[in-house]
Amino acid sequence: MSLEENIRKIVAEEIQKAGKQSDLVPLAEFCKEKNLSRVTVWRAEKQGKMKLTRIGKKVFVSPQQFINA
Numbered sequence: 894m895s896l897e898e899n900i901r902k903i904v905a906e907e908i909q910k911a912g913k914q915s916d917l918v919p920l921a922e923f924c925k926e927k928n929l930s931r932v933t934v935w936r937a938e939k940q941g942k943m944k945l946t947r948i949g950k951k952v953f954v955s956p957q958q959f960i961n962a
Contacts, residue, residue, distance in 0.1 A: 907948055907949065910948065916955055916956070916957065917946055917953035917954065917955055918953060918954050918955075918956055919951065919952070919953055919954075920934065920945065920952040920954055923954040923956060926956075943958060944958060
């Protein structure tokens with residue numbers, strides 16, 4: 894399999910994964926809606942209170958799983 898085919902396969906898988914997780918909100922939008930800083934969200938992730946989803950360089954949050962600290 895060539896490098897180009899591998900890249901296409903990986904990109905297709907990530908797009909499919911993002912489609913399945915349609916309830917995900919970009920981190921910046923989530924922080925703005927909830928009036929939180931990114932640091933607060935990352936601390937909550939580190940403490941196991943919430944899970945962030947990373948797709949490439951982008952970070953997403955599922956608003957339903959947020960636990961107020």
